[in-house]
Structures are given as C-alpha cells and as structure tokens.
Amino acid sequence: xGQTQRAKSLAAETKILxxxxxxxxxxxxxxxxxREIAELAGVSVGNVYHHFGNKEAxxxxxxxxxxxxxxxxxxxxxxxxxxxxxxDDLELAASAIEQIxxxxxxxxxxxxxxxxxxxxxxxxTFYETMADRFQEAYADSFAKAKREGRLGDIxxxxxxxxxxxxxxxxxxxxxxxxxxxHLGRGSKEVVDEFIRxxxxxxxxxxxxxxxxxxxxKDGTTSGRRA
Amino acid sequence: xGQTQRAKSLAAETKILxxxxxxxxxxxxxxxxxREIAELAGVSVGNVYHHFGNKEAxxxxxxxxxxxxxxxxxxxxxxxxxxxxxxDDLELAASAIEQIxxxxxxxxxxxxxxxxxxxxxxxxTFYETMADRFQEAYADSFAKAKREGRLGDIxxxxxxxxxxxxxxxxxxxxxxxxxxxHLGRGSKEVVDEFIRxxxxxxxxxxxxxxxxxxxxKDGTTSGRRA
DNA sequence: TAAAACAAAACGAACGTTCGGTTTGTTTTT
DNA sequence: AAAAACAAACCGAACGTTCGTTTTGTTTTA
Numbered sequence: 001x002g003q004t005q006r007a008k009s010l011a012a013e014t015k016i017l018x019x020x021x022x023x024x025x026x027x028x029x030x031x032x033x034x035r036e037i038a039e040l041a042g043v044s045v046g047n048v049y050h051h052f053g054n055k056e057a058x059x060x061x062x063x064x065x066x067x068x069x070x071x072x073x074x075x076x077x078x079x080x081x082x083x084x085x086x087x088d089d090l091e092l093a094a095s096a097i098e099q100i101x102x103x104x105x106x107x108x109x110x111x112x113x114x115x116x117x118x119x120x121x122x123x124x125t126f127y128e129t130m131a132d133r134f135q136e137a138y139a140d141s142f143a144k145a146k147r148e149g150r151l152g153d154i155x156x157x158x159x160x161x162x163x164x165x166x167x168x169x170x171x172x173x174x175x176x177x178x179x180x181x182h183l184g185r186g187s188k189e190v191v192d193e194f195i196r197x198x199x200x201x202x203x204x205x206x207x208x209x210x211x212x213x214x215x216x217k218d219g220t221t222s223g224r225r226a
Numbered sequence: 227x228g229q230t231q232r233a234k235s236l237a238a239e240t241k242i243l244x245x246x247x248x249x250x251x252x253x254x255x256x257x258x259x260x261r262e263i264a265e266l267a268g269v270s271v272g273n274v275y276h277h278f279g280n281k282e283a284x285x286x287x288x289x290x291x292x293x294x295x296x297x298x299x300x301x302x303x304x305x306x307x308x309x310x311x312x313x314d315d316l317e318l319a320a321s322a323i324e325q326i327x328x329x330x331x332x333x334x335x336x337x338x339x340x341x342x343x344x345x346x347x348x349x350x351t352f353y354e355t356m357a358d359r360f361q362e363a364y365a366d367s368f369a370k371a372k373r374e375g376r377l378g379d380i381x382x383x384x385x386x387x388x389x390x391x392x393x394x395x396x397x398x399x400x401x402x403x404x405x406x407x408h409l410g411r412g413s414k415e416v417v418d419e420f421i422r423x424x425x426x427x428x429x430x431x432x433x434x435x436x437x438x439x440x441x442x443k444d445g446t447t448s449g450r451r452a
Numbered sequence: 453t454a455a456a457a458c459a460a461a462a463c464g465a466a467c468g469t470t471c472g473g474t475t476t477g478t479t480t481t482t
Numbered sequence: 483a484a485a486a487a488c489a490a491a492c493c494g495a496a497c498g499t500t501c502g503t504t505t506t507g508t509t510t511t512a
C-alpha cells in the first residue's frame with residue numbers, strides 16, 4: 001500500500017512490459033492490441049499511454065531489455081567467452097546457451113517478430129555483434145593454439161561461430177518452436193553428439209583419438225538402436 | 227484476350243497468391259490487409275473473396291504450395307537424399323539447400339509468420355517429416371558404411387540431421403534475414419569450412435587424413451588460404 | 453495544492469467480410 | 483448463326499467492429 005510514486009510507476013511499467021512480452025511473443029505485434037495488453041497488465045488503456053508514448057515504444061523497450069541481458073558480463077555465456085577455451089569449452093557453451101534460450105524464450109520469439117513485422121535489423125546487429133565478440137574473445141587463444149599445434153587445419157573462428165549458431169538455433173527450435181524430439185533422441189544426446197562431431201568429425205580416425213570410449217567397434221556404449 | 231473462364235480465374239488466383247506471399251512475408255499476416263493484397267494483385271476486394279473464403283485461406287494455400295514444392299521428387303535435395311552418400315554428398319546437399327532457400331525465400335519467412343501469428347504447427351511437421359525422410363533415405367546406407375568401417379564412432383543419423391539443419395538455417399539467416407557476411411568471410415567459404423569440420427573435426431589428425439588437399443572426388447578443391 | 457498516476461469515454465481511421473449489381477464467357481435454344 | 487438463358491468472374495460501396503491514440507476527468511501521493 002504505502003508505495004512511493006516512483007515505485008508504483010515502475011511496478012506498472014513492469015506489469016505492462018511483462019504483459020506485452022507475453023502477448024507479442026505469442027501472437028505478434030500487430031495482432032496484439034493495446035487493450036489486450038492493458039487488460040492483462042491490469043491497468044487502463046490510458047495508463048499504458050501515460051507510461052509509453054505508443055505501442056511500438058513498448059516493443060522497443062522489450063528488445064532493449066533483452067539486449068541488455070545478453071550484454072551482461074555476468075551472463076554465463078559471456079564468462080565462457082572470456083575463458084576462450086574452444087573446443088574444450090563446448091559443453092559449457094552449450095549449457096550456457098541452453099540457459100539463455102530457456103530464460104529468454106519469449107524475447108527470442110520477439111526477435112522473430114522483429115524479423116517479420118519490422119525490417120529485422122535487430123537480428124542483424126545481433127549476429128554482427130556476436131561476430132565481433134568472437135574475434136575479441138578468441139583471437140589470442142586461437143593464435144596460441146595454432147602455434148602449439150593443438151588445433152587442426154580448419155579455421156577455428158568459423159568453427160566457434162558455427163558451434164554457437166547451431167546451439168542457439170537448436171535450443172530455439174526445441175524450446176521456442178516446440179520441436180522437442182530429434183530423430184527419437186533426446187536433447188542432451190543430440191548436443192553431445194554434435195560436440196563430438198565438431199571435435200572429431202564423422203570420418204574415422206586411425207590415430208589414437210577414440211572419441212566415445214576406446215576400441216569398441218559396434219558402438220553400443222550409449223545404448224542406441226540395435 | 228480471348229481467355230477461357232477457367233484460365234482467367236486461375237490467373238487471378240495466382241496474382242492474388244503472389245501478392246499475398248509478397249506482403250505476408252514482409253509484414254506478417256495481421257499487418258497485411260485484404261485491401262492491400264487486392265490492390266497489389268490488381269483485382270477488387272470482392273474478387274479476392276470470390277476466390278478465397280477468407281484471409282486465412284490465402285495463407286493456408288501459400289503454405290500448402292510451399293509444402294508441395296518441398297515434397298517434389300524432382301527437387302535436387304530429394305535427389306541427394308535418394309543417393310544417400312553422406313558425408314560425400316555434403317557439397318551437393320549444401321548447394322541443393324541453398325537453391326531451396328534462394329527460390330523460396332518468401333515461403334520460408336512465411337513459416338516464421340506461422341510460428342509467430344499462428345501456433346506454428348507447420349514448422350513442427352516440417353522437422354518431423356524431415357526426420358522421417360532421413361531415416362528412410364540413409365538407414366541402409368549407414369548400416370553398410372558402418373560394416374565397412376567407412377564411418378567413425380559418431381551416430382551418422384544425428385550428423386546428417388545436424389548438417390541439414392545447419393545449412394538450412396545458415397542460408398535462411400543469409401538470404402531471408404539479410405546477414406550476408408560471416409566474420410568477414412563469404413558464404414561459400416564458411417559452408418566449405420563447415421563441411422570440413424563435419425568430416426574431420428577441429429582437433430588435429432595424426433593419421434593420413436589431410437582434409438584440405440586432395441582426396442576429393444571431383445578434385446575441385448576450392449582454393450583457400452595456404 | 454500541485455503534480456503524478458490512473459480510469460473512462462470518445463475519436464477517426466482502418467479492419468475483415470458481405471452483398472447487390474455488372475460484366476463476360478459459355479451453353480442452349482431457335 | 484443469331485438470340486436467349488445461364489453461370490462464373492468481377493466490382494465497389496457499405497456494414498459492424500476494432501484498432502491506436504487522444505481527451506477529459508478523477509484519485510493518489512508528496
């Protein structure tokens with residue numbers, strides 16, 4: 001009850017933003033009316049316009065909020081980037097990306113709303129910023145690994161981009177688009193296999209590298225189909 | 227001028243569908259009005275409703291049209307699947323997928339419209355159908371390759387799914403979302419590198435497999451950096 | 453008591469859809 | 483082969499509703 005004006009105002013703004021996020025991510029921008037947002041937020045239409053200049057400003061604020069969350073240095077994925085241990089950090093990266101997609105399902109759908117209903121510049125800046133951060137984070141690490149022969153013949157920068165994009169899209173398909181199964185295999189199973197492919201490739205190795213276990217020939221170790 | 231009634235009717239339907247595809251893919255379903263569609267198609271609003279029961283029926287027809295195109299046995303990608311030469315067919319698959327995304331940019335965006343503005347069941351059936359076709363197409367081939375030791379320790383079915391999904395999404399990002407560059411590298415460069423990663427992995431090989439140089443079937447080793 | 457927060461009513465514009473009427477091509481009758 | 487009858491293709495005004503936004507007025511807080 002005894003809330004200050006600022007606190008009440010901020011609470012109302014949050015309620016409006018949350019309601020808008022819920023609706024925008026489920027039915028798109030144009031298909032969501034200000035009346036719907038107001039009703040779900042439990043405020044009047046007039047009050048919505050007291051806090052936001054117009055409908056699009058609400059959308060913009062939601063995008064900004066997601067963007068800020070992605071740039072947070074404390075975000076696990078950003079910690080992984082700072083360590084720059086590719087390809088050893090692939091498991092860490094995978095679970096960090098899974099966490100992002102899990103916690104920001106609606107915001108990720110918002111990005112696709114932006115792609116469709118606006119001209120989609122946010123997804124462009126997203127990929128371009130990601131590219132810059134890869135360069136920053138991994139350039140030194142890769143130069144050193146190259147000198148020490150710890151990396152193969154491929155371009156590790158392309159590899160890390162490939163991996164992150166795949167993981168991001170994989171979890172997006174699973175959590176946001178609702179395609180939970182993949183060839184009858186579970187999510188973790190597929191991600192682990194993807195990481196192994198990245199590290200060792202699908203073609204057999206004649207050297208000592210035995211990715212899964214040791215010398216088994218039939219590969220019955222992980223209980224796949226007969 | 228002397229067109230039959232059926233021909234005229236079909237021409238009008240096509241014009242309406244093309245206009246609707248253009249608009250839906252650029253601004254979404256709800257943001258596109260029937261008036262807009264009619265104007266771009268060069269017909270009256272009433273005529274639109276003569277050919278289609280309602281606005282959503284137009285959308286549905288567009289999705290169906292795309293779906294039929296994907297199931298066409300003559301589609302290059304389906305020919306690649308029938309050959310079932312993974313991982314040798316990766317270059318062929320890549321260019322077949324690139325061709326699909328190129329020729330169906332608008333329809334692919336339509337799928338994302340469906341994800342946002344409807345409940346996105348089409349993308350689910352898309353992925354599930356893809357999974358079934360992978361099983362059909364590659365099951366025998368992989369069993370044989372496994373017996374002959376031509377494949378490594380990984381699950382090839384996961385690998386082929388991984389590859390196709392990545393390629394599809396890669397070209398979608400590039401052509402539909404407008405992110406043409408990737409870490410300053412061109413599209414072909416990145417795809418080639420992705421294929422090499424799939425085959426050989428990022429970790430160095432001590433055996434005779436030298437990924438970058440010869441062993442290619444057609445011998446066209448795309449010239450890259452030393 | 454002034455300003456901020458909120459609610460309700462009202463605005464014109466645009467929406468999807470309907471409908472009566474006109475044009476145009478085809479079939480039937482003469 | 484011309485005329486009459488028919489049906490499909492087509493048009494555009496109009497309907498009822500809903501949209502984003504504004505205006506006006508009331509309550510709450512400092």
